[in-house]
Amino acid sequence: MDILSEIVANKRVEIEQPDYFQTLEKVVDELPHVGNTCDACDGKPARAATPDFIEALTSAPMGLIAEVKRQSPSAGAIRVPFEPAEIAKAYEAAGAQVVSCLMDKKYFGGGEDQWAAVRAATKLPMLYKEFVIDPRQIFHAEALGASAVLLIVAVLTDEELTSFIHLVQACGMTPLVEVHTEEEMKRAVAANAKCIGINNRNLKTFETKIETTLALRELAPADCTLISESGIRTADDIRTLKDAGIAAVLVGESLLRQPDLEQAVKDLMAV
Incomplete structure (x- = not known):
């Protein structure tokens, strides 16, 4: 069994545990609200809108989704x-547009x-980065105040x-539809995905090459927001992707390994 299949198999068991969604109702009750009620909310206060994911990313010449990640397989x-709040503060201070936060605990x-x-430490839009295989996870993301949710084509049927x-x-969130192969890109386009993340990392082997983005971008529609994910380490990588028409990048490990996070972000995005 490859690592992606193992993670998804574990996730199917994990989400059925009695305590997996135990805080969902509490989280919903504690969401920030505006003062007025809305008819669609059965008279309850309306939820305050989360920052717009695409708008934030496209506000910069090259958008940055900076990732908060403790570990990986x-x-x-x-x-x-590992100090999630301090990491998020450093990312925001350095000019990142979005913060990605891993939800999977075991891996x-x-x-x-x-x-x-992280949510308490920054006002930036946040990406709910999880192996989403169940609608309840999407509601969970909404309850937590996410602006976007990762959907991995490789683990989902077309339906x-x-x-x-x-x-x-x-x-009210943005689906970030992640692909790694030509076949997955075609499936994402057929599903009318408007924000596509091209993962340079093969989730079955965890091998990474930036050329994946350069090859698959040609298959995306012109009106799609393209994001390159993983394996991005230098300002030269950023320039290459920018020249190729990529709107944003998702970077985690190469930043997190640097002692000065703020400076690492500035050096990477110096294009």
Whole structure:
């Protein structure tokens, strides 16, 4: 079994545990609200809108989704000590447009507590980065105040992909549809994905090459916001992707391994 299949198999078991969504109702009750009620909310206060994901990314010449990640199956522990709130503050101070937060606990050391620490530390839009295989996870993302939800084409059927895209949008968030192969890109386009992340990392082997983005971008529609994910380490990489018409990048490990996060972001995005 490859690592992606193993993670997804574990996720199917994990989300059925009695305590997995135990805080969902509490989180919903504690969401920030505006003062007025809305008819669609059965007289309850309306939820304050989360910052717009696409708008934030396209406000810069090259948008940056900076990732908060404790560990990965391929790299082990990435940053010690790991302080999610301080990492998020450094990212925002350095000019990042979005913060990505890992939700998977077993393989990536993420979870609700980590999300809450980051959410309290920054006003930037946040990406709910999880192996989403169940609609309840999308509602969970909404309850936590996410601006976008990662949907990985490789782990979803065509029917699931289309319905999850619609559900994320109906919840007022942006679906970031992730692809790695030509076949997955074609499926994303067929599902009418408007924001596509091209993952340079093969999630089955965890091998990474930036050429994946350069090859697959040709298959995306002109009106699609393209994001390159993983394996991005230098300002030269950023320039190459920018010249190729990529709107934003998602970077985590290469930043998190630097002692001065703020300076690392500035050096990387100096284009």
